[in-house]
Amino acid sequence: MVTIFEPDALFRAGELRFGETLAVDARGTIVASAPTDAARVRLPGRVMLPGLVNGHSHAFQRVLRGRTELTNPGSSDDFWSWREAMYAAATSLDPEGVYVVSRQAFLEMALAGITTVGEFHYLHHQPDGTPYADEHELAAQVVRAATEVGVRLVLLRVGYARAGFEVAPNPRQRRFLDPDVETCLRRTAELQRRFTSPYVTVGLAPHSVRAVPRPWLTAMRAWTGVLHMHVSEQPAEIAACLAEHGRRPIELLDEVGLLGPSFTGVHAIHLEADEVRLLGNSKSAVCACPSTERNLGDGVVRADELLAAGVTVSLGTDSQAHVDLLDDARQLEGHLRLLRLKRNVLTPATGAPSALAARLLSIATEGGARSLALPVGSLEPGRPADFVTVRRDGPLVAGLPDQALLSGLVLGGAEVADVAVAGRFIVRDREHASAHASTQSFLATMRQLTQ
Numbered sequence: 001m002v003t004i005f006e007p008d009a010l011f012r013a014g015e016l017r018f019g020e021t022l023a024v025d026a027r028g029t030i031v032a033s034a035p036t037d038a039a040r041v042r043l044p045g046r047v048m049l050p051g052l053v054n055g056h057s058h059a060f061q062r063v064l065r066g067r068t069e070l071t072n073p074g075s076s077d078d079f080w081s082w083r084e085a086m087y088a089a090a091t092s093l094d095p096e097g098v099y100v101v102s103r104q105a106f107l108e109m110a111l112a113g114i115t116t117v118g119e120f121h122y123l124h125h126q127p128d129g130t131p132y133a134d135e136h137e138l139a140a141q142v143v144r145a146a147t148e149v150g151v152r153l154v155l156l157r158v159g160y161a162r163a164g165f166e167v168a169p170n171p172r173q174r175r176f177l178d179p180d181v182e183t184c185l186r187r188t189a190e191l192q193r194r195f196t197s198p199y200v201t202v203g204l205a206p207h208s209v210r211a212v213p214r215p216w217l218t219a220m221r222a223w224t225g226v227l228h229m230h231v232s233e234q235p236a237e238i239a240a241c242l243a244e245h246g247r248r249p250i251e252l253l254d255e256v257g258l259l260g261p262s263f264t265g266v267h268a269i270h271l272e273a274d275e276v277r278l279l280g281n282s283k284s285a286v287c288a289c290p291s292t293e294r295n296l297g298d299g300v301v302r303a304d305e306l307l308a309a310g311v312t313v314s315l316g317t318d319s320q321a322h323v324d325l326l327d328d329a330r331q332l333e334g335h336l337r338l339l340r341l342k343r344n345v346l347t348p349a350t351g352a353p354s355a356l357a358a359r360l361l362s363i364a365t366e367g368g369a370r371s372l373a374l375p376v377g378s379l380e381p382g383r384p385a386d387f388v389t390v391r392r393d394g395p396l397v398a399g400l401p402d403q404a405l406l407s408g409l410v411l412g413g414a415e416v417a418d419v420a421v422a423g424r425f426i427v428r429d430r431e432h433a434s435a436h437a438s439t440q441s442f443l444a445t446m447r448q449l450t451q
């Protein structure tokens, strides 16, 4: 059975195509042609885009939004003070709480058009560090939450060894720790064997050069799948890396052999020119998280330099300070405008007038798909039918001619209407079947946390 979805226009091969349709077979795969008796789903007033790919998320940090914005006159407030609040949240959630909060985060992502999430998962154990009876209890709760919402999940299991170079152990990090790298790799491989659904895959995520010593990084070369790592988010992290290793983070990762097409550096803000070159030459990827980086005062990802060097760039919602990946795409360009004092910074040298919008959309879709090694991110035949529709008939793009529509949607604003994973709607006319139950449970959990 083939179903034909009929929007006003769809995004394919770098442009909006008016009058084209999307044919999807019973397995949820896009096909090139459909039989005459195929079912038809009319989507009038809608523009279809590939489902957005969120390359970097910590779902549980959804509990922090709005709670870390109180000012404290006279004291400094930065990444490191925010991190203390994050640790308090990280130590307070039980398995059901992890499920409830993750489900709400994934629900909000789905409502914003996200169909795939790369979840950088580092809550592993009980608050005192003792493993649960099932060592993968909390990972299973995150998978349960994503499955309930219907988004694809790449569970990036974090390896975490220590508080930092010559830093005393921090009891609030006990939930994150593995005793040694062999255990970390064993547990990650176990997860890979356990989750065999086509909607859940597993990757490895050494947390950062701060949290993982060199012998761990060397041992992690044995991992052949997707490998994500926080890198160069804060200047203090570079200084510590220089003190411990005599080289900068990307130089260290190059030396131990972790860079390459499977590697994604998350943030990668404070880079020297030679580090940009190393990332590009190795065909590595970078995941920028503009709304979180803005919220934490991290700095600006130089996506123009990275793209010019051949680095794949993707986007993540990270701390969930804001869950709107198209807005992250806008911010990626917007922050560079503030830095470079000009407009159209990420516009490719050649292309149509909507080439900037097309590039930003591809960063929010194909960039993430490549970083997570999934075949999603485009509406070509043979790919999974993960898509989002946005309103063409709403006020955000009112009066725009067809040739300005893509730019208006990506750089002006887009109202998500429907979201489908493998050809099955998880959001229809802005409604998700689990929304009410999820929000009620989330409210109750938040009340408990703040009592």
Ligand SMILES: [Zn+2]
Residues within 6 Å of the ligand: 056, 058, 120, 230, 266, 318, 319
């Ligand atoms: Zn992160």
